[in-house]
Amino acid sequence: MTTFPIGLEPRCFALVPAAGVGSRSGADRPKQYVPLAGRAMIAHTLAALAGVPRIEATLVVLSDEDDQFDTAVPGFEGDRGWVARCGGATRAETVANGLQVLRERGVQPHDWVLVHDAARCLIRPEWIERLIEACDPDEVGGLLALPVADTLKDGCSDAGANASANANANANAASARVAGTVDRRGKWAAQTPQMFRWGLLAPALAQGVDGITDEASAVEALGHRPLLVEASMENFKVTYPADFALAERLLRSRS
Numbered sequence: 001m002t003t004f005p006i007g008l009e010p011r012c013f014a015l016v017p018a019a020g021v022g023s024r025s026g027a028d029r030p031k032q033y034v035p036l037a038g039r040a041m042i043a044h045t046l047a048a049l050a051g052v053p054r055i056e057a058t059l060v061v062l063s064d065e066d067d068q069f070d071t072a073v074p075g076f077e078g079d080r081g082w083v084a085r086c087g088g089a090t091r092a093e094t095v096a097n098g099l100q101v102l103r104e105r106g107v108q109p110h111d112w113v114l115v116h117d118a119a120r121c122l123i124r125p126e127w128i129e130r131l132i133e134a135c136d137p138d139e140v141g142g143l144l145a146l147p148v149a150d151t152l153k154d155g156c157s158d159a160g161a162n163a164s165a166n167a168n169a170n171a172n173a174a175s176a177r178v179a180g181t182v183d184r185r186g187k188w189a190a191q192t193p194q195m196f197r198w199g200l201l202a203p204a205l206a207q208g209v210d211g212i213t214d215e216a217s218a219v220e221a222l223g224h225r226p227l228l229v230e231a232s233m234e235n236f237k238v239t240y241p242a243d244f245a246l247a248e249r250l251l252r253s254r255s
């Protein structure tokens, strides 16, 4: 286990990967810029992070081709709002690049970094504060997550299924069949923020980011066991076309 200096109060920073294109969303623009309840999705995400006093600054990592952020979140850049245009080909690369920018801006290895998806725009400041409170005394760090409530199925391609079943299949049904039922006991669905010290997360991601879909996986690969901090199902990631209407309804119900 890497040890960090005792007596030095770690600071908290947020890193928001926002360099994705939203290929599953069906939107006419990168999904973080789709308007929801009066402002762009990412503006809701950043407002929630700004509502957490313990977070000293938030770094948004954009694609170098991005020409929508300044209009979507006017006035964001300042002492507590930083922007870098160094997004990578994958979310993990975007996060790894953003961590280097944080270091250049003075973030120390023992400081905490909370990585939060731009696409989780329903996050609330109090859930972030709960994560910070749980992780701050911990050696490793952790993430918001939700115990799985549904029965979990392992899916396989429909291609080899028998002909009569195929003949009756609804044309709109997903093209998959059950290969088995997975024991859901002890299973959690990972959300963000995911909170780790810079000095643990940066080397973890530098080990190789192939196939890694969250920060915790990289830290787990080093043999650590991040904390699972129970969150809300409202903190879902806007991913598919139907998710926008649900996010909009929830955001409007809050105002």
Ligand SMILES: Nc1ccn([C@@H]2O[C@H](COP(=O)(O)OP(=O)(O)OP(=O)(O)O)[C@@H](O)[C@H]2O)c(=O)n1
Binding pocket: 016, 017, 018, 019, 020, 021, 022, 023, 024, 025, 031, 032, 061, 087, 088, 089, 090, 091, 092, 094, 095, 117, 118, 119, 120, 237, 238, 239
């Ligand atoms: N190369 C990438 C890919 C994703 N992200 C960000 O990672 C978060 C979660 O990723 P996801 O929901 O998969 O977003 P997209 O990659 O945009 O969506 P899709 O996978 O449907 O293309 C988003 O805030 C997205 O902008 C990123 O910064 N850099």
Ligand SMILES: C[C@](O)(CO)[C@H](O)COP(=O)(O)O
Binding pocket: 091, 117, 189, 190, 191, 192, 213, 214, 215, 237
């Ligand atoms: C980080 C994450 O949101 C945790 O659930 C998720 O892994 C991102 O996955 P994606 O495929 O990049 O959307």
